[in-house]
Amino acid sequence: MLAATICADCAVRDKSLCGSLTNGELHALNTVGRRQTIRRGETLIWAGDENILCANLLSGVLKLVASTGDGREQIVGLVYPADFVGQPYRGQADFTVTALTDAEICVFPRAAFERVLTDHARMERLLLERTLAALNEARARMLSLAQTSARAKVAGFLVDMAARAGEGGCRGMPGGPVTFDLPLSRGQIADILGLTIETVSRQMTQLKAAGVIRLPGGRAITITDRDALSARTGAA
């Protein structure tokens, strides 16, 4: 009862994996899961640790980080609300998961979550579809990391962020200027794109100088010329 109540008021109820479950099934899931909040900067999972958790993200943004022996870092994925985090069927965590903003998650012990998966084929199917999609995205990013210029990376990143920001409340007419807040610092953008802070900053300034974007201050950004931005997505 209480469990069902918790899920009923879940912000991502119908978009997350759990959306595939009936109320009765949810009840079962709730006996093994619990909500938890994590603060900006806190890390949920450390690469190399025993892999004990799976979770759904309710609000906020998390990053998946891989790092080399000498401390260089690469953000290999971002996790948005309703997304799933964790690696079922795997003994050891491969990547570090850290909160970029304050966040709220619904956590399950990995073993229990795996049992739920085997009992609920629909949910397993959904997870498979999501994993395939994530794989595609990761591969597309490999292309971008290895073969495109800094200019194209930054432009592509802004286009992606605009698209994601546009999903929610969209400010501005289609074709007209759009304004939104980047949820990431320059340093984090650099980690995603495989660049340095300085290079990201310089590319931003160039885009501003070219009249493609405006930087009103803080983390806000307004895209004034979407076509020009897309044009810079290609090589060169």
Place this chain on the structure above:
Amino acid sequence: MLAATICADCAVRDKSLCGSLTNGELHALNTVGRRQTIRRGETLIWAGDENILCANLLSGVLKLVASTGDGREQIVGLVYPADFVGQPYRGQADFTVTALTDAEICVFPRAAFERVLTDHARMERLLLERTLAALNEARARMLSLAQTSARAKVAGFLVDMAARAGEGGCRGMPGGPVTFDLPLSRGQIADILGLTIETVSRQMTQLKAAGVIRLPGGRAITITDRDALSARTGAA
């Protein structure tokens, strides 16, 4: 009957996804699948085309290629015998799949394959596990593509290839020199590592000069000092 016979003599019978099926189930699968050979250089799936195929690889090696608008290419994955190729639940192919060597595959129409998946939870589970593993590998590669030097990329690549070659018949004592044939040209190695042919070649020559490897000719390579090679896997 015939169908069952075909599967019974399959080279990857117990390592592939199909290994999870009973003989009776295999029979059903065989009514929708067929064997096919493809020649070196031939491409099985074109990025952007309608996504109609899924397949298991029986022998040979395939590459998954992503390309930018201006023709630069990146190999985003390799497919080895017993591996699965294709994107269930997806209308359009995202990557081009081409044979690096002559190859033999067992092909299924995507729709039929999806039906088999829903009917056989064990198989769907196996595919999920493989997809999660592939995702991990892709993410690890993102780190390597974006954050490591040419030297480290080439050394890492050779270590990987040695490990894979070692799975089969292994020549040489543990710790001693190992010899095997690279299944890839310099150009293909470059495409995997996000480097140019020239850079790959130079790194190879350096390793040879340092006495870490020998290049007996053709595509053969012998690793004389595994530790020295691993040492170069890190940064710098």
Place this chain on the structure above:
DNA sequence: CGTAACATTGATCTGGATCAAGTGCCGTGG
């Protein structure tokens, strides 16, 4: 043999990293 694809080697160029100051923006405390 001859030729075409692949590989090595050399010379030069360049995009982005690295090193090094600034600059602006709060939050804190005097």
Place this chain on the structure above:
DNA sequence: CCACGGCACTTGATCCAGATCAATGTTACG
């Protein structure tokens, strides 16, 4: 209310790993 200090960002100067351009060498194959 304003001075201070910390932090994220911008901007500039320089450097260098790897790309690019250009031959030359090598292997495989009809």
